[in-house]
Amino acid sequence: MGSVHRTDGSTLLRDVALVCLADGLVGAAFGATAVAGGLPWWVPIAMSLIVFAGGSQIAAVGVVLAGGSPLAAVVAGGVLNIRMFPYGLAVADVVDSDREVSGSTGSRRRWWVRLFGVHVITDESVAFALRQTSQADRRKAFWTCGVPLFAAWNVATAVGVVAGSMIKNTHAFGLDATFPAVMLALAIPTLREWRPRTAAGTGAAIAVALTPVLPAGLPVLAALGGLATIWRPRRGAAARESGMCPNPDGQPALRADSREPDDATQQGGGDGAARESDDARQRADSAAARRETTDSGRLDADNACGLLTGGER
Amino acid sequence: MPLVAILALAGVTYGFRLAGPLCRDRISIPPAATRLFADAATVLLIALAATSALTAGHDFAGWARPAGVLVAGVLAARRTPFPVVVIAAAAVTALLRLGGVH
Numbered sequence: 001m002g003s004v005h006r007t008d009g010s011t012l013l014r015d016v017a018l019v020c021l022a023d024g025l026v027g028a029a030f031g032a033t034a035v036a037g038g039l040p041w042w043v044p045i046a047m048s049l050i051v052f053a054g055g056s057q058i059a060a061v062g063v064v065l066a067g068g069s070p071l072a073a074v075v076a077g078g079v080l081n082i083r084m085f086p087y088g089l090a091v092a093d094v095v096d097s098d099r100e101v102s103g104s105t106g107s108r109r110r111w112w113v114r115l116f117g118v119h120v121i122t123d124e125s126v127a128f129a130l131r132q133t134s135q136a137d138r139r140k141a142f143w144t145c146g147v148p149l150f151a152a153w154n155v156a157t158a159v160g161v162v163a164g165s166m167i168k169n170t171h172a173f174g175l176d177a178t179f180p181a182v183m184l185a186l187a188i189p190t191l192r193e194w195r196p197r198t199a200a201g202t203g204a205a206i207a208v209a210l211t212p213v214l215p216a217g218l219p220v221l222a223a224l225g226g227l228a229t230i231w232r233p234r235r236g237a238a239a240r241e242s243g244m245c246p247n248p249d250g251q252p253a254l255r256a257d258s259r260e261p262d263d264a265t266q267q268g269g270g271d272g273a274a275r276e277s278d279d280a281r282q283r284a285d286s287a288a289a290r291r292e293t294t295d296s297g298r299l300d301a302d303n304a305c306g307l308l309t310g311g312e313r
Numbered sequence: 314m315p316l317v318a319i320l321a322l323a324g325v326t327y328g329f330r331l332a333g334p335l336c337r338d339r340i341s342i343p344p345a346a347t348r349l350f351a352d353a354a355t356v357l358l359i360a361l362a363a364t365s366a367l368t369a370g371h372d373f374a375g376w377a378r379p380a381g382v383l384v385a386g387v388l389a390a391r392r393t394p395f396p397v398v399v400i401a402a403a404a405v406t407a408l409l410r411l412g413g414v415h
Contacts, residue, residue: 066365
């Protein structure tokens with residue numbers, strides 16, 4: 001991962017094929033596990049068609065299969081898809097219209113093509129798009145990944161549904177281990193940083209500890225309380241942040257003094273220096289908000305994509 | 314899973330996807346918020362992985378499933394291709410059960 005290269009057509013197609021293969025396997029496991037767990041055949045198929053977001057589909061079905069309420073399933077699946085928002089910002093110019101190429105009189109894409117383009121915003125298609133430099137290449141990469149991936153995911157889900165309804169004893173095949181394995185594999189690239197690692201470790205402990213006592217579905221949502229361990233509103237940015245993303249516990253500024261190894265503190269040596277460069281970083285942050293959004297979208301999406309194709313890019 | 318729940322999840326998901334292209338000229342997300350979204354997703358994924366690996370209903374799921382998931386986690390951390398990770402999880406769990414470990 002990491003090296004940005006201009007993909008020629010055949011490299012792009014090969015990488016897309018690999019991603020489709022990997023996701024197809026996950027889609028098949030999703031379809032099989034869902035029906036083997038007792039859901040009607042049309043549930044995984046409908047989800048793959050109209051939700052088309054692997055992690056959240058698996059999460060939602062996982063909550064329901066564990067006995068959780070549909071509402072808890074929707075919340076868990078929905079939170080996982082918030083990342084689509086920054087993704088959408090990052091690839092807006094290639095899914096939306098041709099206006100930068102053709103101007104106001106030129107051919108805008110048909111409305112249904114644009115709506116479908118929005119639907120195929122995924123970790124993978126965004127990763128492929130952001131790896132390119134020119135807008136034309138980015139558009140080509142986005143669509144070349146998005147459309148086959150949509151087809152592969154849905155065909156694979158259907159195959160999985162058929163297989164799952166034929167296999168009577170899914171436990172013997174270990175299919176029940178595929179859901180947690182997929183979610184773990186999706187999350188692992190993000191665990192290299194201490195923030196998500198701390199929050200996720202705490203959250204997982206909360207969820208497992210509460211599982212024996214809470215109704216199914218709720219322990220996973222309670223895990224979001226793990227975010228409190230890394231919550232650190234900064235002066236000046238606090239109001240803006242809390243307006244944008246309320247503390248999941250509904251409590252103000254829990255453990256505001258975090259143990260974050262602050263670059264500024266280490267380099268500056270004193271509190272004054274730390275505060276000064278903190279403020280400077282804050283200003284830089286807001287100025288570069290757009291770019292950073294794109295960058296972090298690239299990071300997440302790149303992780304997902306590298307993982308799917310074996311990490312060597 | 315009722316149809317209305319599927320429609321709700323689909324609507325929420327499409328809404329998040331559509332918001333980016335609609336808002337791109339008008340909005341910038343504070344980096345702190347972007348980080349929080351990403352962290353929230355990680356927390357949920359790991360919590361789901363942990364609970365669905367370790368528990369069945371309100372009880373312990375047995376050793377075979379968490380063992381398979383653990384192997385998958387190690388492979389994923391070593392950047393093993395995704396299909397191998399998924400197959401390994403199922404294979405380890407299935408073999409353990411075949412050997413009498415549940």
